[in-house]
Amino acid sequence: MHFSNWEKVGFAVLLAAWVIWGTNKIGNTLVHAHELKENAFKIEGVEKAESGKADKAEAAVPFGQLLASASAEAGAAVFKKCASCHTTEKGGANKVGPNLWGVVGGKLAGHDGFKYSSALSGVGGQWSYENLDKFLASPAAFAKGTKMTFAGLKKGSERANVILYLRQHHDNPPPLP
Numbered sequence: 001m002h003f004s005n006w007e008k009v010g011f012a013v014l015l016a017a018w019v020i021w022g023t024n025k026i027g028n029t030l031v032h033a034h035e036l037k038e039n040a041f042k043i044e045g046v047e048k049a050e051s052g053k054a055d056k057a058e059a060a061v062p063f064g065q066l067l068a069s070a071s072a073e074a075g076a077a078v079f080k081k082c083a084s085c086h087t088t089e090k091g092g093a094n095k096v097g098p099n100l101w102g103v104v105g106g107k108l109a110g111h112d113g114f115k116y117s118s119a120l121s122g123v124g125g126q127w128s129y130e131n132l133d134k135f136l137a138s139p140a141a142f143a144k145g146t147k148m149t150f151a152g153l154k155k156g157s158e159r160a161n162v163i164l165y166l167r168q169h170h171d172n173p174p175p176l177p
């Protein structure tokens with residue numbers, strides 16, 4: 001067989017193309033590109049955005065409705081998060097935070113013998129169910145500079161449960177909204 005120079009060049013080009021294609025194929029077979037199920041590096045903002053979605057879904061349920069289906073028993077469990085700073089029994093001691101007997105419907109920052117921050121006492125008004133809900137969602141947002149260094153209960157259902165629990169620690173609680 002005799003090839004012209006042009007034919008040799010043609011074969012060389014084809015061969016080169018085949019080698020490049022072939023290595024690419026082999027490379028792809030050896031190294032599988034996995035789709036990761038979740039980000040290898042967790043991105044804070046993204047997770048927050050996702051849990052934010054759940055919050056929004058729950059926020060669609062009006063607070064009154066959450067309260068109507070709340071459970072004081074579940075609220076007692078939630079209150080474990082508060083018990084390091086608060087007592088709830090009648091005549092109970094003030095700890096880091098004030099005793100909470102009768103707080104529902106009472107005056108804001110109104111417990112005798114507790115030194116409130118001016119941030120909270122400056123807000124004024126009553127602890128309506130709605131105010132308690134707002135305060136417990138984010139104490140710092142409700143009363144900027146409050147001494148209650150607690151991040152807040154993100155879930156509306158937890159807030160409703162614990163508020164119902166507080167309502168039971170009362171001589172004469174206001175009617176549910």
Ligand code: HEC
Nearest residue numbers: 081082085096097108109110111116117120146147148150
């Ligand atoms: C780290 C301690 C701490 C934790 C935990 C905490 N609190 Fe408080 N709480 C305080 C302090 C301190 C105040 C007084 C705030 C001020 O004067 O600014 C307060 C105030 C309050 C008040 C207002 C009382 C009034 O007389 O006006 C309510 C209601 C309350 N807390 C409920 C709760 C509930 C419910 C939880 C749990 C979900 C909780 N707190 C968790 C320390 C805490």
